[in-house]
Amino acid sequence: MTDTLTSVRNALGSLRNSEKKVAKCIMEDPQAVVSLSITELAERAGTSEPTVIRFCRKLGLNGYMELRLNLARDIPSVQQFFENVSEKDTLAQIVGKILSAHREALNNTLNRVDLEVLEASVKVLGSARRVEFYGLGGSAIVAKDAHHKFFRLGISCIAYDDPHMQVMSAALLTPEDVAVAISHTGSTKDIIESVKVARKAGATVIGILGQEKCPLSKFCDIPISVYSQEAALRLAPMTSRLAQMAIIDVLFVSVAMKGFEDTGNRLDKVKRALVDKRF
Numbered sequence: 001m002t003d004t005l006t007s008v009r010n011a012l013g014s015l016r017n018s019e020k021k022v023a024k025c026i027m028e029d030p031q032a033v034v035s036l037s038i039t040e041l042a043e044r045a046g047t048s049e050p051t052v053i054r055f056c057r058k059l060g061l062n063g064y065m066e067l068r069l070n071l072a073r074d075i076p077s078v079q080q081f082f083e084n085v086s087e088k089d090t091l092a093q094i095v096g097k098i099l100s101a102h103r104e105a106l107n108n109t110l111n112r113v114d115l116e117v118l119e120a121s122v123k124v125l126g127s128a129r130r131v132e133f134y135g136l137g138g139s140a141i142v143a144k145d146a147h148h149k150f151f152r153l154g155i156s157c158i159a160y161d162d163p164h165m166q167v168m169s170a171a172l173l174t175p176e177d178v179a180v181a182i183s184h185t186g187s188t189k190d191i192i193e194s195v196k197v198a199r200k201a202g203a204t205v206i207g208i209l210g211q212e213k214c215p216l217s218k219f220c221d222i223p224i225s226v227y228s229q230e231a232a233l234r235l236a237p238m239t240s241r242l243a244q245m246a247i248i249d250v251l252f253v254s255v256a257m258k259g260f261e262d263t264g265n266r267l268d269k270v271k272r273a274l275v276d277k278r279f
Helices: 004-014 017-028 030-034 038-045 049-058 064-074 091-112 115-127 138-153 163-170 189-200 215-219 239-258 260-273
Strands: 131-135 157-160 178-183 204-209 222-225
Touching: 004 017, 004 064, 017 030, 017 038, 017 049, 030 064, 038 049, 038 215, 049 064, 091 239, 115 178, 115 204, 115 222, 115 239, 131 138, 131 163, 131 189, 138 157, 138 178, 138 239, 138 260, 157 163, 163 189, 178 189, 189 204, 189 215, 204 215, 204 239, 215 222, 239 260
Parallel strands: 131 157, 131 178, 178 204, 204 222
Antiparallel strands: none
């Protein structure tokens, strides 16, 4: 089987000049490309996202994600399942490396998150007629967690993890509503399509994203970056999920504090409703 870099070199003669720029970036630093979003690679190469996609298809690939996966497979130094965890590590070493990565993701988010962006998010969420949370795959868990919290405030909200349900519901939103799109990569086609439909309906779109420069960010009125770099491309999201949930918690508590007295009454009703469910 031909490795990815060989395929890139073999294709050079048939590439457009703009596509050759993408090839040059990949050959110069293939390891970096594994962790770059399609937007970041396009910017680094001085081209566009469609050019990157065309380049991938000329290599016989379905898209940019397949290119990244192939590079990760071919480069020994990025073949770990998570961070710098190796098969020789003890359980204690694995615990230390994973929890340290989680701590780093939360610290990065704390130090770099834009407070003005968060304030804008709190404002629109607190005044929304309805809030819908969209997430797919690992991000669907975060969307459901957000719904589990925000409905307790008396806000009409729901979480959708099915792309068909997302676009149908998004089409019925109004300018008084908010859609919250959650995606670590910011490159999931179905989420972007749902956001486009929500914006067309007039809703405000908040994005909770793992990368500041990603395709989804262009369609969000209020993009929030959690600054979490997933170290292992082939694993389900881990550090990004925790950072996303932390942002959800910040938004939830901040919205709750805006109407502290009413919030207290609602939360008390919810807790009392659970009394008979527990010993």
